[in-house]
Amino acid sequence: MVRPFSFSKLPLIQFGPGKLDILPGLISGFGRKIIIVSNDRSFTGTEAAFRLFEKLEKNDISFTIISIPGEPSPEMIDVATARFGSEKIDAVVSIGGGSVMDAGKAISAMLYMNRSVKDFLEGVGTREHPGSKVPFIAIPTTSGTGSEATKNAVLSETGKNGFKKSLRHDNFVPDLALVDPELTISCPPAVTAASGMDCFSQLTEAFLSDKSCEYTDCLAVEGLKALKNNLQRSYSDGTDISARSGMSFAALTSGICLANAGLGVVHGFASSIGGMFNIPHGVVCGTIMASANEITVRELRRNGKNSVALKKYAALGRIFIESTVSSDDYYIDAFIDFLKGLTSIFELPKFGVYGIKSEDIEGICSITEQKNNPVKFDQESLAGILYPRI
16 A cells, blocks of 8 residues: 655756756846846856856846855854845756755745844744745755755754754755756765765655655665765766766665655754864764664664564665675665764764764764654664764
């Protein structure tokens, strides 16, 4: 029997190498005055940016660039929207990594609200956003968050009482997702690894989620197959456009999957740790992915209450491990070992590099959510996920 499900709307998707060239024509459908959200590292200092800017000018499209230096804060969004509050903006275009796309998504939603975005953040503010926005175009330059296909923008304030929370509405799904793998070629190996592991964790958690359905399972499996064939290749040779295309597909697919099936404890930690410490989102996900799944499997085997999740773990192992062995347990354990191997290959840093100490673990675990995880952990088990990576 097919499980009941609902499925979120998607943006219009333009996918493929060289697709950036069609952007000026697509923008013309919205108007002639736009905001470009980006930064020098991800786009604005590149040759592709200069070519795009020249084409925009030839198409009589005026643009102003807003630079987002790191993960966006409510203050960054408020400053940007105040700057343009009296102007008519036809579209907001984000070209960059997940932080840039989240910032652009929030700016498009807050341009004419005349309030702080903080008032509308889940778990922080008390107001419900009406869903109005300026048309928004998302163009990723990394293969990680899948934000080009989701309805939420993640904003954070870092510190002891910090937070990492979403501005969310069904209408905030981008109007257009333009995914050009050529834009990811300049992505350095460390960012390729961290963003790739974010993508990997999203596909895995959506597949294992207690909210998954036949649609999300099919998509997650195809995304995982693409990731298997291309993650390490894109890390080893960033100029391999075939590998970069595979990872762009995997990341886009991970966004669609998480929007419809939700995520698990790895992203619960990414939220709690990211609010307290200045640490890249992908690093959190990649650094604990192996330990989180290892302890999840341990608890599933111990309580014996979720055989479906263990079957899915075995399916994950069969995707990544080539063997003639038929035992589910073999593939489950091999999948965990594969994750540990990636953590080593990618030289993912331990949390101590970012100032996280063992005495911080209790506080982190106390605010970590476990929505949609196939097993619910006690505080001791949550701490067990983090201790190996301190």
